[in-house]
Amino acid sequence: MSSSELFDRIAHEIYQQGYCVIRQALPEKLGMALAREVRTLPDDRFSRAGIGRQADYQNVEAIRRDEICWIDNSTPAGQEWLLWTDGLKQALNRRLFLGLFSFESHYAHYREGDFYKVHLDAFRGQQNRVLTVVTYLNPDWTDNDGGELLIYPEKSGVPLLTVQPEFGTLVVFLSEEFPHEVLPARADRYSIAGWYRINTSDRNRVDPEL
Numbered sequence: 001m002s003s004s005e006l007f008d009r010i011a012h013e014i015y016q017q018g019y020c021v022i023r024q025a026l027p028e029k030l031g032m033a034l035a036r037e038v039r040t041l042p043d044d045r046f047s048r049a050g051i052g053r054q055a056d057y058q059n060v061e062a063i064r065r066d067e068i069c070w071i072d073n074s075t076p077a078g079q080e081w082l083l084w085t086d087g088l089k090q091a092l093n094r095r096l097f098l099g100l101f102s103f104e105s106h107y108a109h110y111r112e113g114d115f116y117k118v119h120l121d122a123f124r125g126q127q128n129r130v131l132t133v134v135t136y137l138n139p140d141w142t143d144n145d146g147g148e149l150l151i152y153p154e155k156s157g158v159p160l161l162t163v164q165p166e167f168g169t170l171v172v173f174l175s176e177e178f179p180h181e182v183l184p185a186r187a188d189r190y191s192i193a194g195w196y197r198i199n200t201s202d203r204n205r206v207d208p209e210l
Helices: 003-017 027-038 074-094
Strands: 019-024 067-070 102-110 114-121 131-136 150-153 161-163 172-176 178-182 191-198
Touching: 003 019, 003 074, 019 161, 027 074, 027 102, 027 191, 067 074, 074 102, 074 131, 074 191, 150 172
Parallel strands: none
Antiparallel strands: 019 172, 067 102, 102 191, 114 178, 131 172, 131 191, 150 161, 150 178
């Protein structure tokens, strides 16, 4: 599947149902470069993940236990990833008129026993995250390794989707619409989580910061 065909499919499914899950969607060369990089980064590049934004940010290990490293243009793999996601942003803006403005993303490492309980990536009227993107960097993942992503309908406790964190799988969904969680991993689990954001700047503040 070409990038244009893939981006068309993502746009169509987001328009129809607000989410999509596509196996083997991430270009293999890019996925392997990212998988190598996340496993060779120094430990001090990772920090324990928290919840909340800015002044409300806090570490709550009863809710979330993964470690994260933000991705930037400082490495070839990071540059290639950000270029690919920028192409997706432009395609979605052309097809869906979402007004996506910027993108932020990080590597996530879940060690054995790590999890992330049910949460939303954005709350209506409080944040400017519009679209969540998740991809997986686990070439040899098996069903016995756990770490599934569960995605819920907005007003239901019954999962809508269960996604295995298999290499190259891409998950995209509306950030305000779908609560989700990561079940405990039983092996080292690597992924990328990212968010497309709109520009909510005004005369008193810049958000998102560039």
